[in-house]
Amino acid sequence: MSNNKKINFDSLCVHSGMGSYEHRPVTPPIYQTSTFKFDNADQGAALFKGEIEGYIYTRMLNPTIQAMEDAVAELEGGYKSLGCASGMAAISAVFMAFLKAGDHVVCSKSVYGPTLTLLQNVMSKFNVETTDVDTDIEGEIERAIKPNTKIVYVETPANPMISITDLEKAADVTHKNNALLIVDNTFMSPALQQPFNFGADVIVHSMTKYLNGHADVVGGIIIVKDETTYQSTRKILNQHGGVIDPFNAFLVHRGLKTLAVRMQKHCENTKVVADYLVKHPQVKYVRYPGLKDHPNYEIGLKQHKDFGGMLSFELNDGFSAGKKVMDSVKFCTLAVSLGGVETLIQHPASMTHLSMGAEARKAAGITEGLVRLSVGIENVSDIIEDLEQALSKIS
Numbered sequence: 001m002s003n004n005k006k007i008n009f010d011s012l013c014v015h016s017g018m019g020s021y022e023h024r025p026v027t028p029p030i031y032q033t034s035t036f037k038f039d040n041a042d043q044g045a046a047l048f049k050g051e052i053e054g055y056i057y058t059r060m061l062n063p064t065i066q067a068m069e070d071a072v073a074e075l076e077g078g079y080k081s082l083g084c085a086s087g088m089a090a091i092s093a094v095f096m097a098f099l100k101a102g103d104h105v106v107c108s109k110s111v112y113g114p115t116l117t118l119l120q121n122v123m124s125k126f127n128v129e130t131t132d133v134d135t136d137i138e139g140e141i142e143r144a145i146k147p148n149t150k151i152v153y154v155e156t157p158a159n160p161m162i163s164i165t166d167l168e169k170a171a172d173v174t175h176k177n178n179a180l181l182i183v184d185n186t187f188m189s190p191a192l193q194q195p196f197n198f199g200a201d202v203i204v205h206s207m208t209k210y211l212n213g214h215a216d217v218v219g220g221i222i223i224v225k226d227e228t229t230y231q232s233t234r235k236i237l238n239q240h241g242g243v244i245d246p247f248n249a250f251l252v253h254r255g256l257k258t259l260a261v262r263m264q265k266h267c268e269n270t271k272v273v274a275d276y277l278v279k280h281p282q283v284k285y286v287r288y289p290g291l292k293d294h295p296n297y298e299i300g301l302k303q304h305k306d307f308g309g310m311l312s313f314e315l316n317d318g319f320s321a322g323k324k325v326m327d328s329v330k331f332c333t334l335a336v337s338l339g340g341v342e343t344l345i346q347h348p349a350s351m352t353h354l355s356m357g358a359e360a361r362k363a364a365g366i367t368e369g370l371v372r373l374s375v376g377i378e379n380v381s382d383i384i385e386d387l388e389q390a391l392s393k394i395s
């Protein structure tokens with residue numbers, strides 16, 4: 001937006017990153033091209049030297065990708081952002097950009113699984129050491145920090161217990177030790193949580209989830225706060241190579257327009273579902289940031305605009321009950337992932353975490369009757385009716 005008046009977040013979702021183009025389209029066009037023509041040798045040279053601005057090659061920069069990047073940067077209140085082929089492409093590019101041999105990382109224990117695997121199994125080959133701690137417990141980050149800690153990496157809220165880390169306190173201890181606070185903001189999206197307001201230095205997202213919101217794109221993004229960081233990260237991403245393609249960038253940009261209304265409906269529905277589950281006799285407990293018995297309820301109140309669309313609940317009858325519910329749902333979709341318009345249901349013990357075995361699950365805090373819901377934007381009575389009939393099948 002070119003005017004000076006600060007427009008509201010829901011309006012920003014509709015209008016961000018619209019750019020200006022020759023034929024004055026209302027929607028940014030898709031530049032489905034891998035490369036861009038030079039007028040002559042001098043122009044090509046000037047573009048490569050950075051003396052003039054312009055497009056050279058899509059891995060380096062592309063107008064459709066850039067339009068989406070501008071939109072996400074604006075929604076997060078950042079300076080610029082970098083569109084990536086997946087959330088993991090964004091996360092691995094960030095590690096390549098900000099770490100060197102001999103550095104140490106403090107990472108949330110409950111972080112998205114492949115993130116921790118990447119740190120422990122891949123970055124370790126380059127002599128980067130990682131300590132995983134419960135960042136949602138006060139004082140744990142500080143205890144894990146070492147003189148060579150370069151990054152504190154926090155995901156909040158995080159799976160499977162929807163654990164919440166206090167970003168302001170995390171930023172304080174991180175900066176006292178001259179490290180960078182990197183926040184994975186996938187679960188809340190900028191509609192509900194803006195980590196830069198609490199001191200984050202870099203934000204990453206799996207755009208596969210709420211930002212795109214329609215379960216039809218895999219994408220990621222890195223949002224930074226200043227030109228120097230932007231330039232250095234862009235250089236690394238250019239070599240890393242995991243950029244998003246123009247068509248997927250277009251789809252994400254389209255998804256962003258409805259982010260505010262989608263998130264509002266996700267939140268409304270999830271509140272109703274949580275209230276329903278809390279009272280159900282087959283349910284031992286519900287983990288949801290909007291319930292006062294959430295261990296970090298107060299932190300959530302401070303840093304979330306609303307409570308989001310994710311919850312998990314524990315069934316009294318454990319593994320077999322979880323499996324029975326999975327086999328009984330008809331309306332909720334049995335699938336991993338989250339953040340799309342449709343309600344997804346998952347039972348970690350019999351699905352994503354089955355291969356770990358019961359012992360390892362227990363050690364990781366993944367209980368046998370835990371069910372995870374990504375509540376969609378359907379009519380909430382259809383979701384509840386389905387849960388009701390599925391829960392009634394537990395004998």
Ligand SMILES: *Cc1c(COP(=O)(O)O)cnc(C)c1O
Binds near residue numbers: 087089184186208
């Ligand atoms: C899905 C997810 C990722 C990984 O994103 P992909 O787009 O699947 O690569 C990272 N962080 C969180 C919190 C996620 O949910």
